[in-house]
Amino acid sequence: MTSPGERRELSPEETSKPSGVSRTLALTVCSAAIGGTFQYGYNISIINAPTNYIQSFINNTYEERWGVGLEAPQVTLVWTLIVSAFSLGGLTGALLAGPLSVCVGRKNSLLLNNSFLFVGAALVLTCRLARSFEMILLARFLVGVNSGVSMNVQPMYFGESAPKHLRGAVAFSSAVFTAFGIFLGQVVGLTGLLGTEPLWPYLLASNALPGLIQLLTLPWFPESPRYLLIDRGDKEACIRSLKRLRGGEAPVLEMEEMLQEQQILEASTKTPWSLFKDPGLRPQLRTAMAASSAMMLCGNDSIYFYAYYIFLAAGIPPEKIQYITIGTGASELIASILSNLLIERVGRRYLLVGGYCLMSCWSVVFTVALILQSRGVASMAYLSMACVFAYILSFGLGPAGVTGILPAEIFDQTARPAAYMVAGSCMWISLFLVGMLFPYIVKGLGSFCFLPFMAVCVVSAVFLGLTLPETKGKTLAEITAKFDEKNGPKGKKKKRPDEPAREHYQPGQALSSTSLTQDTDPNHKNGDLN
Template identity: 65%
Template sequence: MVLMIASASIGGTLQYGYNLAIMNAPTTFIQSFINETFLERWDVQLEEYQVTLVWTIIVSIFSLGGFAGALIAGPMTIRFGRKKCLLLNNIFLMTAALLALTSRTARSFEMIMISRVLVGINAGISMNVQPMYFGESAPKHLRGAISLSSAVFTAFGVVLGQVVGLREILGSEPCWQYLLASNAIPGLIQLLTLPWFPESPRYLLIDRGDKEACINALRRLRGCEVQSSELDEILQEQAETKGMRASHPWELFTDRSVRWQLISVMIISSAMQLCGNDSIYFYASYVFKEAGISDDKIQYATIGTGTCEFTALCLLHFAFFKN
C-alpha cells in the first residue's frame, strides 16, 4: 500500500506542487526571452509592464488548465478507472515537457503558454483522481490519513521544485528550459511503477461488476485474505448505487441531500485558493524583492516558505496516523 501511494503521488499531486514552484526561479530569464522574441519577430522592444503582463499570463494560465482538468477528471475515472486515468494523465504532462524543452530552440514563448495549460490539466486531473484512488483502496481505519497524503506530496513537490530551481542546479540562464521540462521525470517514474499495482477495488466491483477482480485487488493491497466485512461494505454500496448514473456537476446544486456538504466544500476550497498561498509560490521573486531581500538570497528564502508548509503538513499527517 505504501509503495502504491508513493507511485501514484510522485506522478500525481506532487506534480501540482512541483509545477507551482519551478516557475519562480526562471522568472527573469523567461522575461528576457519574451522580450528577445518580440524584438526578433516584430522589431518591438516591450516595456516592463508589457513583459510582466505576458509573464503573468504564462504563470496564471496554469490555473485555467487546472479548471479544465478538474472538469474532465470525473468522466475519465468512470470510463478508464482510477489507475488508468492517472497513467493516461501523463500524456498531458509529457506533451507539456516536450513543448517547454523545445520552446527556446523554436523561439516561441507561446509554446511555454501551451505547456502551462497542459501541466495545469494534468494537475487538475491528479488532484481529483488521486484522493479518490487512495480513498477507495485504503483500509477504512486509515482512509482519512492516506487521503491526506495527497496534500503532503503536494507540499513536497513545492519544496522539490524550489530546490531543483536553485541556480546551482537548473535555475540558471542556460538551463531554464530543462527546469520547465524536468516535470517529465516524476511522470516517467509513475509510468514505470504504477502499472504493477492494482486498480481501485470499488471501481472494479461497482463500476465494472467484476467481483473476482475486486477480491484479487483487495488481497494484493492488504497482503492477506480479504475480510468479509470489507467486501460486504463494497457490495452494500454496489446495491445502493445500482441503476443510478453519475451526476453532472451542475446537478449537485439542485440536490438537497448534498447541499450542506457542497457548501462546506466550496467555502473551504475557496478559502484555500484565495488565501494567497499559490501567489507566494508563483511570484515569490517579486514578493521578496519588494521586502528588501537581495537577489542572491531570494531563492533560499523561497525554499523556506515551502519547507514551512511541508513540515506543518507532515506533522498533521503524523497526528492522523497516531490517532
C-alpha cells in the same frame, strides 16, 4: 471449514478488527503520488526560479519579430498570462477528471494523464529553437491539465483504496507529496543546478521524469476496489485488489460494506448538475465548494508563484531570495508530515478550522510588520519573513491536505466524481483569479496586501466550523446524518439513500445475498475472503 450448504457467520474479531496495511498499499501511494499531486507542487515552484530569464526571452523574441521591445508592464502582463495558464489548464483537467475516472478507472486516469506532461516538456525544450514564447504558455496550460486531473483523481483513488481507520492519513499523503514537489522544485531551481539562463528550459521540462517513473511503476499496482465493484460490477477483480491492498486478506466486513453500498446506490453516475439539483446533497456540496475555493483564495500558492516579489518587498536582498524560498517549501513539507501524523488523532474539522484561524492571525502580524517596515523599522523585514513561514506552516497543518479528502469522505461512489469536478473547478478558478490579481493587489495595497487573504481565512474558519461535521472514522451514513443535523431543517430530517445500510445493517447479510458465500457458490473457499 464450513460445508457447502452452510452459511458462514462472522466472528466478533472479523467484524471489529481493523484492516491491515500492506506494503502494496504504501507503494501504490508512492507510485500514484509521484506522478500525481507531486507534479502539482513541483510545477508551482519551478516556474519561480527562471522568472527573469523567461521575461527576457519574451521581450527578446518579441523584438526579433516586430523590431521593437515590450515595455515593462507589457512583459509583466505576458508573464502573468503564462503563470495563469497553469490555472486554466487545471480547470480543464478538473472537468476532465470526473468522466475520465469513471470511463477508464482511477489508476488508468493517472497513467493517461502523463501524456499532457510529455507534450508540455517537448514544447518547452524546443521553444528557444522556435523563438516562440507562446509555446511556454501552451506548455504551462498542458501541465495545468495534468495537475487538474491528478488533484481530483488521486485523492479519490487513495480514499477508495485505504482502510477506514487509515483513510485520512492515506488520503492526506497527497498533501505531503504536493509539499515535497514544491520543496524539490525549489531545490532544482537553484542557480547552482538548473536555475540558470542556459538551463531554464530543462528545468521546466524536468517534470517529465516523475511522470516516467509513474508510467513504469503504477501499472503493477491494483485498481481501486470500490471502483471495480461498484462502477464496473467486477466482484472477482475487487476481491483480488482488496487482498493485495490489505496484505493478503480481503476483510469480510469491509467487503460487505462495499456490497451493501453497491446494492443501494443507483446504477448511473451523477453529473455535476444533478448534484446541484439534489436537496439532500446541497449541504455537502456547499461545504466542498467553500473549502476548495478557500484553499486557493487564502493566497498560500501566490507565495510560490510570486515569492521573489514578496521577499523583495520584505527587504530580503535579491541574491538571497532563492535560498529563503526553499525554506517556504520545507516549511509546508514539515507541516504536512506533522499533519499526516495528527489527522487520525485530532480529526479533519479541527485541523481545517484551526489552520485558517492561525493563518488569519499571521496575516494581521504580517500586515503590521510591513507597515512598520515602510516607516523605516529595518528589523521588521525579518518579522515579515517569519510571518510568511508561519502562514505556510499553518496552511500545511490543515487546509493543504484536509480539503482534498473531503469529497472522498462526504459523497458516495456515484456522486464522488461529479463532486470532485465541482470542487476542483472552484479551486482552479480561484487560483486563476488570485494568480491574475495578486501582482496588482501588491502594487495597489502595498503593506495591506494580505488583508484580503485574512478576510478569506476568517470567513472560511467561521463557515466550515458551522457546517462541517467531523468525518474521522465514520461511515458515509454517519457522516450524512451529521450533515443533516448541522445543515438540515429542524424537526424535518430527509432520509438519504445510504441510510438503509446503517439502519438495517447485519453482519453477513450482504455477503449471503451474493455469490461470495459458499451457500450460493460452492466453488468459493473461505480463503477467497480471508
